[in-house]
Amino acid sequence: PKVYSEEEAVTFYNNFNEQIKVYCNRNSLARWNYDSNITDFNLQRKLEEGAAFAKFKKDSWQELIKYPWKYFNDPELKRKFKLSSVLGTAALSEDDFKRLDTIISDMKSTYSKAKICSFQDSTKCDLNLEPEITELLKVSRNHEELRHIWIEWRRNSGEKVKETYKEYVTLKNKAAKLNDYADNAALWLGNYETEDFRDQISALWVQLKPLYQQLHAYVRRHLRLKYGEEVVKAKGPIPAHLLGNMWAQTWGNIVDFMLPYPERQSTDVTPNMIKQGYTPLKMFKLSEEFFVSLNLSAMPESFWEKSILEKPTDGRDMVCHASAWDFCDSMDVRIKQCTVVNQKDLNTAHHEMGHVQYFLQYKHQPNIFQRGANSGFHEAVGDVLALSVSTPKHLRAIGLLEESASEADKDAEREATINYLFSIALNKIAFLPFAYQMDLWRWDVFEGKTTPENYNCHWWRLAEQFQGIEPPVDRSEEDFDVASKYHIIADVPYIRYFVSFVIQFQFHKGLCQAAGQLENNAPLHECDIYKSTKAGNLLGSMLQLGQSKPWPDAMEVITGQRNMDASALREYFAPLEDWLRAENERTGEFIGWEKSDKYCL
Ligand SMILES: C=C(C[SeH])C(=O)N1CCC[C@H]1C(=O)O
């Protein structure tokens, strides 16, 4: 057979790259139209474009594998072929591909359309997850109302896709095998190009679990003080419906009745955002201004024209889960977010703007490299900026927090710092076990260790082991609670967020050093990189790489390190960790939790 030369490979690849951009653009537009307006017509169009894209990738792949890329000299050309040689679900037959695309679309449709009836008024049955149910979980302090919402959401979302999900698993594994992976867990983990990646994640959790347990013990105490001994057992897992979030993944919404120093200023800026007439648009403009202050890119005009920054009021069904979109033409980038004016959504706005900034910074790369160094990098960018924005110093500078004279004396300042770190920890530390167990469960499912007969009970055993939570009512295999979470039904991996929540503190530390914010032992949690072009240029030089280099090279650009390391996170929260240990000691709180008797008996 003909042996293709490296020169011919360059010509082939350049042509392939030009063509894939066109298919990618058409596919993204069809997906956008479906997610922003769920109709049968838009579903058919999305399936058609998806099939065309898959066919193009499969046909090109037949050509591509004829090139002896493993022996190429040019490292970049070799990497392009290596990454492009993984076909993913496009390896499926046309029928299987269409079936899988249809299954995922249907599960997203069920999730996005799911509604529940109000606890207060059983005739009012039009409550969507966003914004109504999310808002209720934030403000309600009625544990029976919270239990009602928790149960009803699961009955109308996860339970409905129990059968469909089994077929999803079969098709995903079929595709993985066609790519010479043992199963889809191995294919998903391929993104990290790291042999012992799962061991590294496990080691990070071992390092972070003690801090989580201290936070968990303190929060359980204050929930017990509020809801009573019967509802919240002193040594038990925490009932999952009391934590202010549908999946108990972040606990920031219940900070108000457990602030370490209640008399000190809290950093909840939601009231001021509303008082100052903030709109979703202003929230995204604020984020754009921070990126520009770092000498990074402003949004193209089309971003503001084409994005959906608040839920349309025309009654359409749409996927409200926030997302950032790259239309593969190095121009059209958008965000779709059903934004509510509050601090949580201001953070999410920064999170999504971080994705878009990455799109803009690597837009000159060939299509195959227009990705995060690994998927955790993509999730970390916006959060890194949000760490600076969230500081009391920055919030005061932009007028969202009042100047507070009382912080003048040392004690007041120390107490205000504990309050601040506590509110950040409720979102950053509480999140870690949830992020880990989401893919621990899926890896077990794809690897066949967990079969459909124990999907739900395996999920609750992991939730008890890692999050230290339990369901408010008994659960069985009739339920399918893990699928009440978007990423499960939308085919979106989740370990990326665990990676992000660790490396974002490494990035924050590296950028703070570049910004000169850590001189004279200034604490990491006070750092604000706003307006530092040194920090911005460093961040930009990492983002411009996209996936053209293995992620340790990209990490080294900002941090000088080549591995994930939880030390920066521990350093950031050190004052809080000391405080929590002393406080739990003082109150004699039991650290950890005993097994639950609440589910899958
Ligand atoms: C905001 C997004 C879109 Se990439 C998201 O899904 N996040 C952001 C943090 C965790 C995770 C979640 O909501 O579960």
Ligand SMILES: [Zn+2]
């Ligand atoms: Zn994200």
